[in-house]
Amino acid sequence: MKTPDPIQVCYQTAKNYPDLVLKLIDIGVQSYTVDVASGTILYRFAEGKTTLHAGKLSPRIISVAFDEAATIQAIRANQQGQTDYPGFMKDIALAGVRFYEATLTGANKRVTYIGIGGFYEERIPV
8 A cells, every 4th residue: 555645645634824834844844845837846854855746737827027916916815715726826827926935944934936026925824
């Protein structure tokens, strides 16, 4: 019998994003980066260990210019349950987010959304 991927178990059992963050921290994830165009995620653990999850969503085109207001709107819509993850990814791509980095260690846990010409950073409430 195949052992389930601990990262996938975190996603399958999380109630919301703060709960997901706590579950990822519990299994040792220190940070992760999501490539918005492909949906590929690189997870980083202590001592340089990494895990790469290939994107399962259809590739998407990223808007050329970063739009901070549209990025914040996409985040809020997702936080309020108005969009699912694929919808969120589509919205941040339209806002010009090329990738985002979640930092899960230290006192300043945060997600930084990065595009050409700008970025937006938001604290993670855990």
